[in-house]
Amino acid sequence: MTDEQLESKTSKGKQNRNRNIDNDNENDNDNEDDKFQTEQVYDVEDEIQDWKFLNKSTIPKRGTKEFEPDGTNYQISALEQSQQTMFQAINNVRGHHTTKKLIGIWMIDEHDQYCFIPQIRGNYFKDLGKAINIGKFQGMKLNSLETIYLAERGSLIVYLGNQEYSDWLYNSAEVEENEDGDKNVSFDVESNLIALDLEYLYSLLTIPLANYQVYAYLKRLGYIIQEYKVQDDVMDKTLLSSSPTKDPKKLESLVRFTLWPREWGIMAYPFFHSLHFKTKHYFKYTDVFKNLKLNFKPIESNPNESNINITFNVWKPSPSFSKKTPPPPDFQLCVVDSSKNTDFLKLPQIQRLFFQLSPPPSQQQQQKQNLFKKTKPSTKMESKRDIRARRYAERQAKLDKQLQLKNEYYRLRDDCFKNGGQSVIIAIVNNGIMNFISLSSGQFDSLQNVKTRLNEIYPKKIHSIIYNE
Structure with missing residues (x-):
């Protein structure tokens, strides 16, 4: 055999070996794919919704849904079994412990309608209701907002009171005395009174439905809410003191009197033209803004147009x-139902809301509130906002002291110009869809809250928005 024949045989042998190795690898990959596919096909979580998990205390993990039936007996039997288990789970009696059952009676008086809670249970009344005494009974009084909120979330069962229950409330003390101090005398509310459903409770609302929707939304978020009481002197505050307006005829005659010298050719310029007075040249914008005088004359407002609180x-x-x-x-919030009127609030209405705002807490009150606050080390993960604030504080700590004071000065000053001192939140409701808008008045004239701190940083500087050279 020649060398060429030997080389051709060896090359063919190598090719056959490589082909066998490739075939073996392909077979192994096919076997692995088959195993992976079988695992995917027979995954229990990916087949159907198994309602048996409802009978367990833990929440089941959800898999991918079945988009269409395949017609197999296995799937049909599994669906029937799961459906039967679903009906069994729905038919189970759902209830609560009798010791935690909260019952309220809707009372209708001559002057008021409210829900009376004879036995207080739960932690709902830390910020809800008012204490009330009826006869010898001490309970809690809920308004319509608080009643519907607790009933809607399933924490309260409301019954409609009648004359028999009212007589029992006011005369129960006499009955107990006649029976030698028997304190087990009670009124069977469930058998003698009628339970109210949500449809009837919604009809008890004496305020617009939009107000309740905002109230329930904020309560579910954890906020503490109380109704605002309109003060009697609000109408007086909206009438801003101003000088009486002058007669337009007298004003017109006065203007004509000042213009007659120019009409007759006595003066080349009007009577009050600046050329008749000493002029002044300005070389800095600061001097220009200093000589500009703001008109702080009060503006009249008509309270009849400001029917909003x-x-x-x-x-x-x-x-x-x-x-x-x-x-x-x-926060102080005003609810506006835009489904009835799409117009935005007018200026007199916004002014009325700002007059109704509570005065901001003084520095002494803030210090007292900070003393009572107990700071506990939080075990929660930092939010993105906290991370940004921490990184910003670290960057500021690395700067020079003068730069830190300068940044603090502009941050405090500009925050007053942008956000102002006090703000009112406008909750705009349109058929259940809520949007919140914050309206604030910018403090361009006086920086009362931060003026002391600004004077400490720059004592001889005018704290204004103009450019100081």
Whole structure:
């Protein structure tokens, strides 16, 4: 055999070996794919919704849904079994413990309608209701908003009171005395009174439905809400003191009197033209703005057009909140139903809302509130906002002291110009869809809240928005 024949045989042998290795690899890959496919096909979570998991205490994991039946007996039997289990889970009796059952009786008086809670149970009344005494009974009084909110979330069962129940409330003390101090005398509410459904409770609302929707939405988020009480002197405040307007005929005659010298050719310029007075040249914008005088003359407003009031006082969740002596509200909110009127609030209406705002807490009150706040080390993960604030503080700490003071100065000053001192939240509701808008008045004239701190940083500087050279 020649060398060429030997080389051709060896090359063919190598090719055959490579082909065998490739075939073996392909067979192995096919086997692995088959195993992977069988695992996917027979995955229990991906087949159907198994309602048997409802009978367990843990929440089941959800798999991919079946988009269409395949017609197999296996799938049909599994669906029937799961459907039967679903009906069994739905037919189970759902209830609560009798010791945690909260019952309220809707009372109708001559002057008021409210829900009376004879036995207080649960932690709902830290910020809800008012204490009330009826006869010898001490309970809690809920308004229509609070009643519907607790009933809607399934925490309260409301019954309609009648004359028999009212007589029992006011005369129960005499009955107990006649029976030698027997304190087991009680009124069977469930058998003698009628339970009210949500449809009837919604009809009890004495305020617009949009107000309740905003109230329930904020309560579910954890905020503390109380209704705003309109003060009697609000109408007086909306009438801003101003000088009486002059007669237009007298004003017209006065203008004509000042213009007659020019009409007769006595003066080349009008009577009050600047050329008749000493002129001044300005070389800096600061001097220009200093000589510009703002007109602080009060503006008249018609209270008849401002038929709008603040609806709710809102506080952030706080364990130390007291409904008897509440602190100044964190937010004050006005509900506007745009489904009835799409026009935005007019200027007199916005002014009326700002007149109704509660005064901001003083520095002493803020210090007292900070003393009562207990700071506990939080075990929660940092949010993105906290991370950005921490990184910003770290960057500021690395800067020079003068730069830190300068950044603090502009941050405090510009924040007053942008956000102002006080703000009112407008909740716009359109057929259940809620949007919240914050309206605030910018403090361009006086920076009362941060003026002391600004003077500490730059004592001899005018704190204004103009450019100081």
